[in-house]
Amino acid sequence: MAAWENNKDMGLAPMSFQVLRTPRVKAASIAAMIVLLAVATWFTPPHAVALHNVLHHLNFLPFMMAGMLFGWRGAVNALLFGVAVQMPIIMRHWTRWPMDAQDQVLELAIFGSAGIIAGLLADRERVQRKRVELTKRELEDVYTELRENVEKMKRTERLSAAGQLAASLAHEIRNPLASISGAAGILKRGNASEDNRQECLGILEKESQRLNKLLTNFLDFARPRLPRYQKVDPAALVTSVTVLARHAAMRQRVEVIDELPKQLPMIDCDAEQMKQVLLNVVLNAIQATQGGGRVVVRALAAAGAVSIEVSDEGCGMPAQELDRMFEPFYTTKESGTGLGLAVAANIVAQHGGSLRGTNNAGRGMTFRLELPLDRSRKAVAAR
Numbered sequence: 001m002a003a004w005e006n007n008k009d010m011g012l013a014p015m016s017f018q019v020l021r022t023p024r025v026k027a028a029s030i031a032a033m034i035v036l037l038a039v040a041t042w043f044t045p046p047h048a049v050a051l052h053n054v055l056h057h058l059n060f061l062p063f064m065m066a067g068m069l070f071g072w073r074g075a076v077n078a079l080l081f082g083v084a085v086q087m088p089i090i091m092r093h094w095t096r097w098p099m100d101a102q103d104q105v106l107e108l109a110i111f112g113s114a115g116i117i118a119g120l121l122a123d124r125e126r127v128q129r130k131r132v133e134l135t136k137r138e139l140e141d142v143y144t145e146l147r148e149n150v151e152k153m154k155r156t157e158r159l160s161a162a163g164q165l166a167a168s169l170a171h172e173i174r175n176p177l178a179s180i181s182g183a184a185g186i187l188k189r190g191n192a193s194e195d196n197r198q199e200c201l202g203i204l205e206k207e208s209q210r211l212n213k214l215l216t217n218f219l220d221f222a223r224p225r226l227p228r229y230q231k232v233d234p235a236a237l238v239t240s241v242t243v244l245a246r247h248a249a250m251r252q253r254v255e256v257i258d259e260l261p262k263q264l265p266m267i268d269c270d271a272e273q274m275k276q277v278l279l280n281v282v283l284n285a286i287q288a289t290q291g292g293g294r295v296v297v298r299a300l301a302a303a304g305a306v307s308i309e310v311s312d313e314g315c316g317m318p319a320q321e322l323d324r325m326f327e328p329f330y331t332t333k334e335s336g337t338g339l340g341l342a343v344a345a346n347i348v349a350q351h352g353g354s355l356r357g358t359n360n361a362g363r364g365m366t367f368r369l370e371l372p373l374d375r376s377r378k379a380v381a382a383r
Contacts, residue, residue, distance in 0.1 A: 026069055030078055033062040038085040041104075052100055056107045063115030071126070072119030079112035176207035183207075227270035227350055234267055234299050234306045234371075235260045241275055242297055245282045252290040256282070259298035267306050267371050269351050274371075277344040277355070281310045281367045284340070288314025288365065304373055305353075311366040316359040 041055045059082060066078035086104065093101040183200035186192050192200065242258045249256045278297075285295045293313035300307050327342065341355075348355040353371040360366055 023070070027066075027074075030062045030066050030069075031081060033065075034059070034078065034082045034085055037062075038082075038089060041086070041089050049100075053103075056104055059107060060111045060114065063111045064118050067115035067117070067119030068122050070119070071123040072116045075112065075115035075119040078115060079108070082112070083108060173211065176210045179203050179207045227273055227347075229268050229270060231266045232269050232271045232274070234264045234308065237271060237274055237278065238297055238299055238308060241278045241282055244279060245286060245295075248283060249286045249295065252286055253292050254286050254289045255294045256286070257294055257296050259296060261300065264299060264301055264306060265373055267373060269371055270347075273347045274351075277347050277369065278308065278310075280340045280344050281355075281369070285310050285312035285314070285365070285367070288312045290314075293364075302370065305370050306373065308369040308371075309366055310369075311360065311364060313364040316363070316365050317357070319359070 037055055037058055041052065044051050044055065063075055063078050063082070067075035070077075086108065090101050090104055093104070180203070183203040186196060186200050238258055238260060242256050246256050282295060282297060289295055289312045295313075296309075296311045298309050298311075300309075345355050348369060348371070351371055353369065355367065355369050357365055357367045
């Protein structure tokens with residue numbers, strides 16, 4: 001026992017098992033089985049008919065093993081070897097016990113044929129397995145190459161997006177910097193009137209605030225805060241946003257109306273971030289409807305989600321520009337940064353939801369915010 005443990009520690013035990021699994025050892029085991037059956041048959045008394053029948057039927061095992069392990073050629077070799085080994089027994093019994101000899105010949109033929117058929121099926125299965133393994137390796141190579149290409153495309157896309165963002169940010173910063181530089185130059189010369197001085201100071205303050213807003217929105221877009229999820233009532237969320245938005249709507253002579261059902265399912269989201277998204281969309285709708293009109297905010301329960309729709313009565317957006325509304329720095333407003341909707345879309349995507357905007361059939365636009373009830377299931381499906 002100690003010697004076996006020592007051999008096991010030295011790695012000899014696995015090696016011995018590997019040796020036992022070699023084709024030569026398997027072939028020797030089959031040959032030994034055929035010889036043992038022949039020897040047992042030779043020394044079995046003639047009157048033990050039942051024992052002779054058992055020994056004859058046991059020849060089925062080595063022939064089937066030869067066919068399954070070595071194919072039809074192995075079964076043929078095992079049959080020829082078995083006939084050679086048992087021929088002396090058959091010759092001896094042919095004159096004294098012809099019935100036993102004939103049974104032995106018949107069973108050798110039947111069991112040998114069964115072994116050959118099993119060998120043919122085993123050969124076919126091996127060929128099929130090799131084809132499957134070859135196809136599997138090819139698919140693995142294709143998958144690896146595809147994954148590498150996808151990673152390269154992602155890196156290229158990220159670099160391209162970073163370059164576009166940097167170029168857009170530089171372009172957006174240039175205009176307020178030019179205004180600040182011009183106003184500072186007028187003040188520096190010192191010959192400006194009091195009205196001009198006040199105007200220059202107003203420009204400095206306004207453009208500085210514009211730069212601060214631009215950079216704040218850019219940082220929100222580039223490095224969004226991770227959501228702090230909690231159970232939120234969608235109706236309360238919409239109400240809090242419309243109450244805030246009505247102050248801006250009064251100045252634009254726009255009426256903000258919320259249409260909420262009596263009961264809505266709770267959603268799992270970051271309440272502050274969702275207020276930021278919804279307020280951005282509602283304020284955009286109010287600005288689009290300036291000069292009189294209505295902005296309607298409605299919520300409804302969909303299949304496994306809650307949808308919040310914001311409809312305005314503005315002029316809508318050209319169809320060719322609808323796909324660009326969520327692009328960073330894209331804006332149709334003179335004082336806009338073009339990052340509000342981009343930040344909103346990022347936040348909604350983090351929540352596993354969607355934000356879409358479409359033109360209404362008659363007038364204005366409708367933005368549809370959809371958030372899943374089961375955020376974990378939505379995240380698993382996205383992966």
